[in-house]
Amino acid sequence: MRKGWLVHCATALGAVCGMMGLISVSDHNARSALLWLVAAQVLDGIDGPVARAWHVQTSVPRIDGYILDLIIDFVTCAVVPILFMYEFNMMPDQTSLAVGAFLLFSSALWFSRTDMMTGDHWFNGFPAVWNLVIPTIFLVQGRHPTVLNQWVNLAVVVALALTQLTNLKFVHPVQVHKYRTMTITIFVAWLAVMTWLTVILPDNANELAKVGLVAPGLYQLGLMIWRTFFAAQTDGPSAKRMLLDP
Numbered sequence: 001m002r003k004g005w006l007v008h009c010a011t012a013l014g015a016v017c018g019m020m021g022l023i024s025v026s027d028h029n030a031r032s033a034l035l036w037l038v039a040a041q042v043l044d045g046i047d048g049p050v051a052r053a054w055h056v057q058t059s060v061p062r063i064d065g066y067i068l069d070l071i072i073d074f075v076t077c078a079v080v081p082i083l084f085m086y087e088f089n090m091m092p093d094q095t096s097l098a099v100g101a102f103l104l105f106s107s108a109l110w111f112s113r114t115d116m117m118t119g120d121h122w123f124n125g126f127p128a129v130w131n132l133v134i135p136t137i138f139l140v141q142g143r144h145p146t147v148l149n150q151w152v153n154l155a156v157v158v159a160l161a162l163t164q165l166t167n168l169k170f171v172h173p174v175q176v177h178k179y180r181t182m183t184i185t186i187f188v189a190w191l192a193v194m195t196w197l198t199v200i201l202p203d204n205a206n207e208l209a210k211v212g213l214v215a216p217g218l219y220q221l222g223l224m225i226w227r228t229f230f231a232a233q234t235d236g237p238s239a240k241r242m243l244l245d246p
Contacts, residue, residue, distance in 0.1 A: 004059035011047045011068050014040045018075035025083050030143070033084055034198040037131045038191060040076040044069070045174065045187075070111060073128075078107040081130040085157075090138060092150045099154060103130065103161050110164040121175035122227055125164040132190070133160065136217060139197045140210045169227040171220055179223070190216040 017040035024033035047069070056065060085091065086100045107128040110116065115124055137156070141149050173187040174180070193212040 004056040004063075007047055007050055007056050008063050008065065008068065010043055010050075011065065011072065014043045014072040014076055017043065018072065018080055021076065021080040022083065025080065025087050028087060030084075030088060030138070031198055031201045033080070034135050034138075034201075035195070037076060037080060037084075037135060038195050038198070040072075041131060041191060044073065044076070074107070074111050077131045078104060078111075078128050081134040082107075084138070085130075085134045085153075088138060088143070090134070090141075090145060090150065090153050092147065092154060095154060099157065103157060106161040106164045113165075117172070118169065120177075121172050123170040123172060124167050125170070126160045126168070127170055127172075128164065130157075132194075133157065133217075135194055135198070136190075136213045139194060140213055143202055167228075168224055171223045171227070183219075183223075186216045186219055 017036045021033050021036035021040070024030075024036060082100045082103050085103075086096045089096065091099050107130070110125055110128050113124065116127070117123055133156070137153055141153075145153065171183055173183045176183065190213065193209055197206075197209055197213070
């Protein structure tokens with residue numbers, strides 16, 4: 001039981017990371033906000049596998065790990081990064097509020113999907129990981145994106161949001177067995193590069209490191225195209241993204 005409570009408390013710390021991220025955004029502190037998002041992502045990546053290994057669902061049945069994880073994810077994966085996007089002028093003038101509202105709206109609908117995951121643990125639709133997309137764009141472009149960059153940003157985030165109620169398949173980096181070792185390695189490298197470029201703000205001029213941020217996104221795009229259009233359909237019954245799935 002102690003191990004179960006330890007896992008749930010670690011998950012709940014994500015809410016604290018979200019709060020600190022919101023405070024950092026309101027203080028216009030990009031470095032701090034991004035680091036809190038990274039911390040939340042690390043917690044989110046660790047708690048699920050540990051919970052499954054320790055059978056937390058049976059040892060602490062009064063806490064629903066799925067609901068706990070879902071609440072925190074909506075804050076750290078959607079609310080904080082979308083407010084970050086608004087605060088740091090990543091959209092064209094006069095569009096930031098409308099785009100941010102649309103992203104939150106579409107993400108709320110995605111988090112409510114009863115079929116958010118396939119039977120083989122691929123996400124149906126873009127899984128609202130704005131905590132990866134928006135920091136990546138920000139770190140690649142710098143603090144002062146050009147007008148052209150802002151319009152590109154708008155096109156990218158709106159296109160992703162429009163996929164959220166589709167059945168395009170997006171990889172879960174831990175639970176999808178196909179290419180899992182490669183996917184986890186790329187995902188960890190993505191977080192490492194993101195953390196490094198965040199720490200050295202505003203002197204993040206290393207172009208090779210920026211390629212290291214973009215490449216994992218292209219890898220996931222390739223997996224999405226392969227799984228959606230070319231792989232054998234092995235969905236099986238729909239499955240919610242349960243924190244404690246076996």
